[in-house]
Amino acid sequence: MLTPQPFREVAVSSDRLVRFLAPAGSVEIIPVATDIFASWGAPKKSLLTAIDPDVLSNLAGSEFDRVDYDLHPPPAGLVDEKAKMLAEMIGSEIAAKEANTLYLDSLHIVFSMHLLRKYSSIERPPALVHRGGLTANAWRNVNDYIRANLQSNLSISELAGIANLSQSHFLRAFRKTAGQSPHRYVLECRLSLAEQMIVTTTKSLSEIARQVGFSSHSHLATSMRRYRDVTPSELRRSLGIGIRSPLWQPDRVL
Numbered sequence: 001m002l003t004p005q006p007f008r009e010v011a012v013s014s015d016r017l018v019r020f021l022a023p024a025g026s027v028e029i030i031p032v033a034t035d036i037f038a039s040w041g042a043p044k045k046s047l048l049t050a051i052d053p054d055v056l057s058n059l060a061g062s063e064f065d066r067v068d069y070d071l072h073p074p075p076a077g078l079v080d081e082k083a084k085m086l087a088e089m090i091g092s093e094i095a096a097k098e099a100n101t102l103y104l105d106s107l108h109i110v111f112s113m114h115l116l117r118k119y120s121s122i123e124r125p126p127a128l129v130h131r132g133g134l135t136a137n138a139w140r141n142v143n144d145y146i147r148a149n150l151q152s153n154l155s156i157s158e159l160a161g162i163a164n165l166s167q168s169h170f171l172r173a174f175r176k177t178a179g180q181s182p183h184r185y186v187l188e189c190r191l192s193l194a195e196q197m198i199v200t201t202t203k204s205l206s207e208i209a210r211q212v213g214f215s216s217h218s219h220l221a222t223s224m225r226r227y228r229d230v231t232p233s234e235l236r237r238s239l240g241i242g243i244r245s246p247l248w249q250p251d252r253v254l
Contacts, residue, residue, distance in 0.1 A: 001026040002087060007041035010076065020076040025084035029073040029119055047087040051112055059112055060122060062166035070121045080118070086111045098219040102183035105156045109167045133177035138163040142174070150190050150213045156182065186213075191227060194220055198232050199239050205232045 005022040013035050022040075030036050032053050061067045074080070090107050093099050116122055134142065141162050146154065159182060160170035171182065178185045190212045197208045209220035209232075221231045230238075 002045040005040045005044050009039045011037040018076055022077050023079050025079040026077050027074055027080045027083050047091050064122050066122050072119050100183050101153055113168050134173045139177050151211055198236050
Protein backbone atom coordinates (compact mmCIF):
# COMPACT_ATOMS: atom_id res chain seq x y z
CA MET A 1 0.00 0.00 0.00
CA LEU A 2 1.63 3.26 -1.13
CA THR A 3 -1.11 5.39 0.39
CA PRO A 4 -3.23 4.81 3.54
CA GLN A 5 -6.50 2.88 3.35
CA PRO A 6 -8.39 3.81 6.53
CA PHE A 7 -11.42 1.55 5.97
CA ARG A 8 -10.02 -1.52 4.28
CA GLU A 9 -12.01 -4.75 4.38
CA VAL A 10 -10.52 -8.09 3.35
CA ALA A 11 -11.76 -11.67 3.26
CA VAL A 12 -9.28 -14.39 2.23
CA SER A 13 -10.81 -17.79 1.38
CA SER A 14 -13.61 -16.98 3.79
CA ASP A 15 -16.87 -15.06 4.16
CA ARG A 16 -15.53 -13.35 7.27
CA LEU A 17 -14.53 -9.78 6.60
CA VAL A 18 -11.67 -8.20 8.52
CA ARG A 19 -11.88 -4.41 8.73
CA PHE A 20 -8.77 -2.49 9.65
CA LEU A 21 -6.58 0.56 9.09
CA ALA A 22 -3.98 -0.07 6.39
CA PRO A 23 -1.25 2.60 6.69
CA ALA A 24 1.06 3.42 3.79
CA GLY A 25 3.63 0.62 3.68
CA SER A 26 1.18 -2.12 4.67
CA VAL A 27 1.85 -5.50 3.07
CA GLU A 28 -0.58 -8.23 2.07
CA ILE A 29 0.52 -11.65 0.82
CA ILE A 30 -2.08 -13.66 -1.07
CA PRO A 31 -1.04 -17.27 -1.81
CA VAL A 32 -1.61 -18.59 -5.32
CA ALA A 33 -5.10 -19.92 -6.17
CA THR A 34 -6.64 -18.11 -3.19
CA ASP A 35 -10.03 -16.41 -3.28
CA ILE A 36 -9.90 -12.86 -1.98
CA PHE A 37 -12.42 -10.06 -1.53
CA ALA A 38 -11.25 -6.54 -0.72
CA SER A 39 -12.88 -3.15 -0.47
CA TRP A 40 -11.76 0.29 0.64
CA GLY A 41 -13.41 3.57 1.40
CA ALA A 42 -10.91 6.07 0.01
CA PRO A 43 -8.87 6.54 -3.18
CA LYS A 44 -5.71 4.47 -2.98
CA LYS A 45 -2.40 3.78 -4.66
CA SER A 46 -0.74 0.41 -4.30
CA LEU A 47 1.59 -1.96 -6.10
CA LEU A 48 0.35 -5.44 -6.95
CA THR A 49 3.06 -7.86 -8.00
CA ALA A 50 2.57 -11.51 -8.90
CA ILE A 51 5.46 -13.90 -8.32
CA ASP A 52 5.45 -17.29 -10.03
CA PRO A 53 5.65 -20.01 -7.34
CA ASP A 54 8.32 -21.82 -9.38
CA VAL A 55 10.45 -18.67 -9.47
CA LEU A 56 10.10 -18.28 -5.71
CA SER A 57 10.98 -21.95 -5.16
CA ASN A 58 14.04 -21.65 -7.38
CA LEU A 59 15.21 -18.64 -5.37
CA ALA A 60 14.60 -20.48 -2.10
CA GLY A 61 16.53 -23.49 -3.35
CA SER A 62 19.50 -21.56 -4.69
CA GLU A 63 19.74 -19.09 -1.81
CA PHE A 64 18.70 -21.13 1.23
CA ASP A 65 18.84 -24.73 -0.02
CA ARG A 66 15.16 -25.01 0.85
CA VAL A 67 12.19 -25.71 -1.38
CA ASP A 68 9.83 -27.02 1.31
CA TYR A 69 8.78 -23.74 2.86
CA ASP A 70 5.51 -22.04 3.75
CA LEU A 71 4.59 -18.40 3.35
CA HIS A 72 3.51 -16.60 6.52
CA PRO A 73 1.24 -13.68 5.56
CA PRO A 74 1.69 -10.74 7.95
CA PRO A 75 -1.05 -9.43 10.27
CA ALA A 76 -3.51 -6.99 8.73
CA GLY A 77 -2.08 -3.48 8.55
CA LEU A 78 1.56 -4.46 9.19
CA VAL A 79 3.91 -1.77 7.86
CA ASP A 80 7.08 -2.93 6.08
CA GLU A 81 9.26 0.06 5.19
CA LYS A 82 11.72 -1.93 3.07
CA ALA A 83 8.89 -3.46 1.03
CA LYS A 84 7.40 0.03 0.59
CA MET A 85 10.73 1.39 -0.64
CA LEU A 86 11.09 -1.46 -3.16
CA ALA A 87 7.48 -1.04 -4.27
CA GLU A 88 8.04 2.66 -4.91
CA MET A 89 11.16 1.89 -6.94
CA ILE A 90 9.34 -0.75 -9.00
CA GLY A 91 6.35 1.52 -9.53
CA SER A 92 8.53 4.43 -10.56
CA GLU A 93 10.36 2.33 -13.15
CA ILE A 94 7.13 0.88 -14.53
CA ALA A 95 5.77 4.40 -14.91
CA ALA A 96 8.87 5.52 -16.82
CA LYS A 97 8.43 6.16 -20.53
CA GLU A 98 11.06 3.54 -21.36
CA ALA A 99 11.29 1.07 -18.47
CA ASN A 100 14.60 -0.76 -18.02
CA THR A 101 13.59 -4.42 -17.95
CA LEU A 102 16.91 -5.58 -16.51
CA TYR A 103 16.55 -3.09 -13.66
CA LEU A 104 12.97 -4.27 -13.01
CA ASP A 105 14.24 -7.85 -13.04
CA SER A 106 16.80 -6.97 -10.36
CA LEU A 107 14.21 -5.19 -8.21
CA HIS A 108 11.84 -8.15 -8.36
CA ILE A 109 14.62 -10.49 -7.26
CA VAL A 110 15.42 -8.26 -4.29
CA PHE A 111 11.70 -8.00 -3.47
CA SER A 112 11.28 -11.79 -3.67
CA MET A 113 14.30 -12.37 -1.45
CA HIS A 114 12.84 -9.97 1.12
CA LEU A 115 9.57 -11.88 0.97
CA LEU A 116 11.32 -15.20 1.63
CA ARG A 117 13.48 -13.84 4.44
CA LYS A 118 10.70 -12.07 6.32
CA TYR A 119 7.46 -13.88 5.49
CA SER A 120 8.27 -17.56 5.15
CA SER A 121 9.22 -20.56 7.25
CA ILE A 122 12.79 -20.38 5.96
CA GLU A 123 15.16 -19.60 8.78
CA ARG A 124 17.38 -16.57 8.48
CA PRO A 125 20.57 -17.34 6.55
CA PRO A 126 23.89 -17.63 8.38
CA ALA A 127 25.78 -14.42 9.04
CA LEU A 128 28.42 -15.45 6.50
CA VAL A 129 27.52 -14.21 3.02
CA HIS A 130 29.38 -14.11 -0.28
CA ARG A 131 31.25 -10.83 -0.47
CA GLY A 132 33.72 -11.50 -3.26
CA GLY A 133 33.32 -10.59 -6.91
CA LEU A 134 33.05 -12.81 -9.94
CA THR A 135 35.94 -15.09 -10.77
CA ALA A 136 38.01 -14.07 -13.77
CA ASN A 137 36.47 -16.85 -15.84
CA ALA A 138 32.91 -16.01 -14.78
CA TRP A 139 33.45 -12.31 -15.50
CA ARG A 140 34.88 -13.06 -18.95
CA ASN A 141 31.96 -15.35 -19.82
CA VAL A 142 29.31 -12.93 -18.56
CA ASN A 143 30.94 -9.90 -20.17
CA ASP A 144 31.35 -11.68 -23.52
CA TYR A 145 27.73 -12.83 -23.39
CA ILE A 146 26.44 -9.34 -22.62
CA ARG A 147 28.40 -7.74 -25.46
CA ALA A 148 27.32 -10.44 -27.92
CA ASN A 149 23.65 -10.05 -26.98
CA LEU A 150 23.14 -6.33 -26.44
CA GLN A 151 20.19 -6.38 -28.84
CA SER A 152 18.37 -8.94 -26.69
CA ASN A 153 16.26 -8.55 -23.55
CA LEU A 154 18.83 -9.84 -21.10
CA SER A 155 17.68 -11.20 -17.75
CA ILE A 156 19.37 -11.63 -14.40
CA SER A 157 18.51 -15.33 -14.37
CA GLU A 158 20.39 -16.03 -17.63
CA LEU A 159 23.41 -13.95 -16.61
CA ALA A 160 23.52 -15.63 -13.19
CA GLY A 161 23.30 -19.01 -14.91
CA ILE A 162 26.34 -18.18 -17.06
CA ALA A 163 28.25 -17.28 -13.89
CA ASN A 164 26.89 -20.41 -12.17
CA LEU A 165 25.62 -18.36 -9.23
CA SER A 166 22.30 -17.75 -7.53
CA GLN A 167 20.59 -14.59 -8.71
CA SER A 168 21.08 -12.55 -5.55
CA HIS A 169 24.71 -13.69 -5.20
CA PHE A 170 25.25 -12.73 -8.83
CA LEU A 171 23.86 -9.23 -8.23
CA ARG A 172 26.29 -8.69 -5.35
CA ALA A 173 29.29 -10.25 -7.12
CA PHE A 174 28.67 -8.38 -10.37
CA ARG A 175 28.57 -5.02 -8.61
CA LYS A 176 31.76 -5.91 -6.73
CA THR A 177 33.54 -6.75 -10.01
CA ALA A 178 32.12 -4.13 -12.38
CA GLY A 179 31.65 -1.34 -9.87
CA GLN A 180 28.03 -0.92 -10.98
CA SER A 181 24.81 -2.89 -11.25
CA PRO A 182 24.16 -5.21 -14.21
CA HIS A 183 21.46 -2.97 -15.69
CA ARG A 184 23.71 0.10 -15.58
CA TYR A 185 26.66 -1.84 -17.03
CA VAL A 186 24.52 -3.13 -19.91
CA LEU A 187 23.25 0.40 -20.52
CA GLU A 188 26.83 1.71 -20.70
CA CYS A 189 27.76 -1.05 -23.16
CA ARG A 190 24.78 -0.19 -25.34
CA LEU A 191 25.56 3.52 -25.29
CA SER A 192 29.22 2.96 -26.15
CA LEU A 193 28.35 0.68 -29.07
CA ALA A 194 25.71 3.16 -30.25
CA GLU A 195 28.27 5.98 -30.20
CA GLN A 196 30.67 3.86 -32.22
CA MET A 197 28.05 3.04 -34.84
CA ILE A 198 26.74 6.62 -35.02
CA VAL A 199 30.14 8.07 -35.94
CA THR A 200 31.58 5.23 -38.03
CA THR A 201 28.58 4.05 -40.10
CA THR A 202 25.83 5.54 -42.25
CA LYS A 203 23.11 3.37 -40.71
CA SER A 204 19.93 5.12 -39.70
CA LEU A 205 19.62 6.07 -36.05
CA SER A 206 16.53 3.87 -35.70
CA GLU A 207 18.46 0.87 -37.02
CA ILE A 208 21.37 1.58 -34.68
CA ALA A 209 18.97 1.84 -31.74
CA ARG A 210 17.50 -1.59 -32.52
CA GLN A 211 20.88 -3.23 -33.04
CA VAL A 212 22.25 -2.10 -29.68
CA GLY A 213 19.16 -3.00 -27.68
CA PHE A 214 17.09 0.18 -27.38
CA SER A 215 13.38 -0.05 -28.12
CA SER A 216 13.38 2.97 -30.44
CA HIS A 217 15.35 5.94 -31.70
CA SER A 218 13.67 8.12 -29.09
CA HIS A 219 14.71 5.69 -26.33
CA LEU A 220 18.32 5.88 -27.52
CA ALA A 221 18.13 9.67 -27.79
CA THR A 222 16.69 10.04 -24.28
CA SER A 223 19.39 7.78 -22.80
CA MET A 224 22.23 9.51 -24.61
CA ARG A 225 20.94 12.93 -23.58
CA ARG A 226 20.77 11.80 -19.96
CA TYR A 227 24.07 9.94 -19.72
CA ARG A 228 26.20 11.54 -22.48
CA ASP A 229 24.68 15.04 -22.65
CA VAL A 230 24.27 14.72 -26.41
CA THR A 231 21.67 13.17 -28.72
CA PRO A 232 22.54 10.81 -31.60
CA SER A 233 21.61 13.46 -34.17
CA GLU A 234 23.75 16.10 -32.45
CA LEU A 235 26.69 13.71 -32.24
CA ARG A 236 26.47 12.79 -35.91
CA ARG A 237 26.11 16.40 -37.03
CA SER A 238 29.02 17.64 -34.91
CA LEU A 239 31.49 14.94 -35.90
CA GLY A 240 30.47 13.88 -39.37
CA ILE A 241 29.85 10.38 -40.73
CA GLY A 242 32.88 8.09 -40.57
CA ILE A 243 34.86 10.18 -38.12
CA ARG A 244 35.50 8.52 -34.81
CA SER A 245 34.19 10.43 -31.86
CA PRO A 246 36.40 11.24 -28.86
CA LEU A 247 33.44 10.00 -26.84
CA TRP A 248 33.92 6.52 -28.29
CA GLN A 249 36.16 4.55 -25.97
CA PRO A 250 35.48 0.79 -26.43
CA ASP A 251 36.98 -0.07 -23.05
CA ARG A 252 35.35 2.76 -21.08
CA VAL A 253 33.01 0.46 -19.11
CA LEU A 254 35.49 -2.31 -18.35
